[in-house]
Amino acid sequence: MAAKIIDGKAIAEEMRQEIADQASQLKLEVGLAPGLAAVLVGEDPASATYVRMKRRACEKVGIESFGHELPADASQEEVEELVRELGEDPKVHGILVQLPLPDHIDEESVLNTVPLEKDVDGFHPVNIGRLTMKNREPLFIPCTPHGVIELLEQAGAKFEGAEAVVLGRSNIVGLPVAMLLLHRNCTTTICHSRTKDLPAVTSEADILIAAVGQPEMVKADWVKPGAYVIDVGTNRVDDVSAKRGYRLTGDVDFDEVKEVAGALSPSPGGVGPMTITMLLQNTLRSAQRALL
Ligand code: NDP
Numbered sequence: 349m350a351a352k353i354i355d356g357k358a359i360a361e362e363m364r365q366e367i368a369d370q371a372s373q374l375k376l377e378v379g380l381a382p383g384l385a386a387v388l389v390g391e392d393p394a395s396a397t398y399v400r401m402k403r404r405a406c407e408k409v410g411i412e413s414f415g416h417e418l419p420a421d422a423s424q425e426e427v428e429e430l431v432r433e434l435g436e437d438p439k440v441h442g443i444l445v446q447l448p449l450p451d452h453i454d455e456e457s458v459l460n461t462v463p464l465e466k467d468v469d470g471f472h473p474v475n476i477g478r479l480t481m482k483n484r485e486p487l488f489i490p491c492t493p494h495g496v497i498e499l500l501e502q503a504g505a506k507f508e509g510a511e512a513v514v515l516g517r518s519n520i521v522g523l524p525v526a527m528l529l530l531h532r533n534c535t536t537t538i539c540h541s542r543t544k545d546l547p548a549v550t551s552e553a554d555i556l557i558a559a560v561g562q563p564e565m566v567k568a569d570w571v572k573p574g575a576y577v578i579d580v581g582t583n584r585v586d587d588v589s590a591k592r593g594y595r596l597t598g599d600v601d602f603d604e605v606k607e608v609a610g611a612l613s614p615s616p617g618g619v620g621p622m623t624i625t626m627l628l629q630n631t632l633r634s635a636q637r638a639l640l
Pocket of ligand 1: 519543620
């Protein structure tokens with residue numbers, strides 16, 4: 349039987365409506381909208397596009413967005429000074445430092461400058477520490493991993509005692525997703541480039557998360573029949589028939605796996621739209637915490 353397709357776009361749209369309602373309610377109550385500041389250093393076109401998308405998404409739900417652009421040769425001190433100023437600005441409830449930063453900038457030091465209570469990306473070491481430890485609550489959960497869990501919840505996945513396998517162990521996706529699944533009482537296995545016999549491991553999974561950046565690597569025989577499969581991968585592959593000369597595809601072979609999985613989130617159209625939605629939600633929560 350073909351898998352139920354988890355429509356990330358539709359789920360994200362519904363959540364954004366709820367965020368918009370709560371943002372306008374907050375403004376009515378306290379006279380201030382939630383505010384997100386985005387810091388962009390240099391002119392990397394992909395980073396500029398991401399920042400534009402995030403700012404546009406803010407505007408649509410009534411979150412005020414403040415753009416701050418610094419030249420590619422800005423000094424460490426200039427970047428950190430800007431982040432410190434934003435940390436003290438009462439109109440700013442979330443600070444987003446768009447990564448990657450130019451090579452001469454110490455990224456970890458800049459991220460440490462973001463005050464914990466405005467760390468809406470959830471990358472502050474204290475937030476990651478709390479996310480990892482048992483019985484601790486981070487102030488913010490990183491956006492992509494949070495989006496993965498939200499998709500699983502909305503699709504009706506059962507976490508308790510489930511075998512969960514996460515492909516990938518990066519700081520921004522694989523590792524935090526694995527921790528979130530562990531805390532939901534899954535028996536969680538993390539795979540990476542040195543894992544032996546990946547299909548043998550993944551085909552035991554009730555919940556399978558693919559976050560490796562390898563186009564269509566996960567095939568039908570890697571997947572347990574009925575499993576919940578979330579494809580985080582976003583890969584460009586050459587395609588002469590496409591207008592741009594490439595198309596986007598996930599880490600999962602969608603056409604094959606949809607015949608085996610119980611539920612499958614596609615890429616594009618799955619986790620992608622959820623990532624920005626979780627950023628909006630974190631910013632709203634931060635503003636509610638500060639203002640109510
Ligand atoms: P990284 O490159 O940081 O990490 C990739 C992970 O996959 C590593 O742990 C690596 O192992 C592992 N890996 C790579 N190749 C293999 C392989 N052949 N077999 C087994 N494991 C492998 O990537 P990210 O975590 O940043 O991103 C993963 C994917 O998710 C990318 O396609 C990215 O574009 C996408 N993404 C999508 C987002 C969204 O919003 N939808 C947001 C962020 C990422 P090792 O550690 O051993 O090197």
